Amino acid sequence: MAKPASSLLFSGSEWNFSTLSRAYDAIEEIALGEMGLDVYPNQIEIISSEQMLDAYSSIGMPLMYQHWSFGKRFVFESQLYRKGRRGLAYELVINSNPCITYLMEENTMPMQALVTAHASFGHNHFFKNNYLFRQWTDAGAILGYMDFAKKYIARCEERHGTHAVEEILDSAHALMDQGVFHYRRPPRLSSEKVTERARERLEYEEQTYSDLWRTLPTAAGSNGIEEAEREALERKKVLNLPEENLLYFLEKHSLILEPWQREILRIVRVIAQYFYPQSQTKVMNEGCATFVHYTIINRLFDQGRMSEGAMLELLASHANVVFQPGFDDPRYSGINPYALGFAMMQDIERISTKPTAEDRDWFPDIAGNGDWMGTLIDAWENHRDESFILQYLSPALMRKLRLFHLSDRATDRFLEVASIHNERGYANVRAALARAYDPGANRPDIQVIDVDLLGDRQLRLRHTIKSGMLLEEANRNATLTHIRRLWGYEVSLAGVDATSGATLYEHSVP
Structure with a gap:
C-alpha cells in the first residue's frame, strides 16, 4: 500500500536544508529514543566533490599542515575520479566533539538520510563509547590541536625554510606506524631532564678528555665485563628501554634535533596515536555504522x-556496501569489513531473539536474552576487531559466509584445508580469523634496545621476527636512513627470531 504523501520526510531526489533538518530530527528520534545510542553533538557540513578529494588527501582531517605528499595524493585521487575509475565516499566523519560529518552535495536526498544515520549516529556512537577511542583519543581537543599544528609548521617554514621542515616531516611520516604507544598510555613525565643531564656529562667528558687514558690497560678478569653490563643495565633503566615508540624516543633523546624539530616529531606522533584505534576497529566501526x-x-x-x-535506492546502495565477492571472484581483495561487521551484528540480534540449540551451546550468556540492542551496545563499547570476532562469530555465520581455514606453510608443496565446518573446525576458523585482525601479530615488532649517549652513541634497534617474516630490504634500508637523519649517529637493526633467539640479519647505517 502506498504511503500517504503527507507523512513522508521527503519525496524525490532533490534536497534542501529544510528537508535535511526534518530527516535529521526523525533519524535522531529513532537513534536516541528507540535504539538508545549515545553520541557527541553533531555538526553536519555539505561539501563538493573537490572538497571531498581535498579531505582524502589530508588523511580526512578538516585542518592539516602542508606537505608535498598530500598534494601528490590529491592529484592521484582526482585523476582516478575524473576518469571514472574510482568513486568518492558519500560521507566523511571526524572523531571530534562536536562530531563533524561531511555530506557530498551531489548526493540524492535518500542518500543524505542514509549517510546521516550511518555517520552522525553510527560512527558517532562508536567513537564516543568504544574503550580504545576513550583511552587513546581526546575528541574535544583534536581540532584545537590540529589548528595549532597547522599554524606551528607554517611558522617553522617561514623561519627555517620549506626544505628543512619537509626533511623532518618526510622522516617522521616514514616512522608513523612505529610512532604510537600500543600497550600503555603515553608517560606523563617527559625525560627532558634525563637528556639534559646526558648532554652535560657529554660536554664534561669532552672538556676533560685526554688521549693518554686510552693507553691504560683494561681491568683484568671479569670485572671489566661486569662493570660494562652494570652500566648497560643502568642506562637502559634511565632511558626506559626497550622502547617501542621510535618517534617518542627520537623526540626525547636525539642529541642533534632543535626544539622546533622535536615539536614537529611530537605533532606527527600525536596524529599517529589519534588514528591508532581506527586501525584496530575497522570491522566493528563500519559494522556498527552500517x-x-x-x-x-x-x-x-x-x-x-x-x-x-x-527505500529501493537505499537498499541497492546498502547491498553494494556489504557485498562480499567470493574467493574465486576477480573482484575479491579480502574480507569486506562492512560485510563481516554487519553480518555479525545481525547475527547477534538473531541469537538474542531467536536462538537455536547450537547458539545456546556457543553463546549461553546472550542466547535468548531478548535484549539485542543492549548486547550490541556492550560489544561496541568493550571490544576491538580481534576480540569481537573471537567472542561473537557463530558457526551459523561461518556456514553462511562459507569460511574455512587454509594452512600455508613454506615447507609444503600444496595448500592444506586445515579446518572445515565441524565442532573443532569452527573454533579454529574463528581463532584464525581473529588473529588476522590482531595488530600485535601482524605489525613488525621493532624496538630501541640500547644506546650509549656517552660512548659511540650508536642507536641499536631489534626486530623480533615472527613466523619467519622478514622486512623488505629496500624499504628497511630507506626507513633506517630516515631514523639516521633524526638520530644523527650510527643506527643498527638486528633481526632476531622470536622462537629460537637466533640473529637472522644485521644492518647498520653509519
Missing part, C-alpha cells in the same frame, strides 16, 4: 516516513 543506518531506514519505512522508491 547496522545503525540499516535499522533506522527500515524503521522510517515502517513508520510511513520513507517512500518505496527511496
Whole structure:
C-alpha cells in the first residue's frame, strides 16, 4: 500500500536544508529514543566533490599542515575520479566533539538520510563509547590541536625554510606506524631532564678528555665485563628501554634535533596515536555504522516516513556496501569489513531473539536474552576487531559466509584445508580469523634496545621476527636512513627470531 504523501520526510531526489533538518530530527528520534545510542553533538557540513578529494588527501582531517605528499595524493585521487575509475565516499566523519560529518552535495536526498544515520549516529556512537577511542583519543581537543599544528609548521617554514621542515616531516611520516604507544598510555613525565643531564656529562667528558687514558690497560678478569653490563643495565633503566615508540624516543633523546624539530616529531606522533584505534576497529566501526543506518531506514519505512522508491535506492546502495565477492571472484581483495561487521551484528540480534540449540551451546550468556540492542551496545563499547570476532562469530555465520581455514606453510608443496565446518573446525576458523585482525601479530615488532649517549652513541634497534617474516630490504634500508637523519649517529637493526633467539640479519647505517 502506498504511503500517504503527507507523512513522508521527503519525496524525490532533490534536497534542501529544510528537508535535511526534518530527516535529521526523525533519524535522531529513532537513534536516541528507540535504539538508545549515545553520541557527541553533531555538526553536519555539505561539501563538493573537490572538497571531498581535498579531505582524502589530508588523511580526512578538516585542518592539516602542508606537505608535498598530500598534494601528490590529491592529484592521484582526482585523476582516478575524473576518469571514472574510482568513486568518492558519500560521507566523511571526524572523531571530534562536536562530531563533524561531511555530506557530498551531489548526493540524492535518500542518500543524505542514509549517510546521516550511518555517520552522525553510527560512527558517532562508536567513537564516543568504544574503550580504545576513550583511552587513546581526546575528541574535544583534536581540532584545537590540529589548528595549532597547522599554524606551528607554517611558522617553522617561514623561519627555517620549506626544505628543512619537509626533511623532518618526510622522516617522521616514514616512522608513523612505529610512532604510537600500543600497550600503555603515553608517560606523563617527559625525560627532558634525563637528556639534559646526558648532554652535560657529554660536554664534561669532552672538556676533560685526554688521549693518554686510552693507553691504560683494561681491568683484568671479569670485572671489566661486569662493570660494562652494570652500566648497560643502568642506562637502559634511565632511558626506559626497550622502547617501542621510535618517534617518542627520537623526540626525547636525539642529541642533534632543535626544539622546533622535536615539536614537529611530537605533532606527527600525536596524529599517529589519534588514528591508532581506527586501525584496530575497522570491522566493528563500519559494522556498527552500517547496522545503525540499516535499522533506522527500515524503521522510517515502517513508520510511513520513507517512500518505496527511496527505500529501493537505499537498499541497492546498502547491498553494494556489504557485498562480499567470493574467493574465486576477480573482484575479491579480502574480507569486506562492512560485510563481516554487519553480518555479525545481525547475527547477534538473531541469537538474542531467536536462538537455536547450537547458539545456546556457543553463546549461553546472550542466547535468548531478548535484549539485542543492549548486547550490541556492550560489544561496541568493550571490544576491538580481534576480540569481537573471537567472542561473537557463530558457526551459523561461518556456514553462511562459507569460511574455512587454509594452512600455508613454506615447507609444503600444496595448500592444506586445515579446518572445515565441524565442532573443532569452527573454533579454529574463528581463532584464525581473529588473529588476522590482531595488530600485535601482524605489525613488525621493532624496538630501541640500547644506546650509549656517552660512548659511540650508536642507536641499536631489534626486530623480533615472527613466523619467519622478514622486512623488505629496500624499504628497511630507506626507513633506517630516515631514523639516521633524526638520530644523527650510527643506527643498527638486528633481526632476531622470536622462537629460537637466533640473529637472522644485521644492518647498520653509519
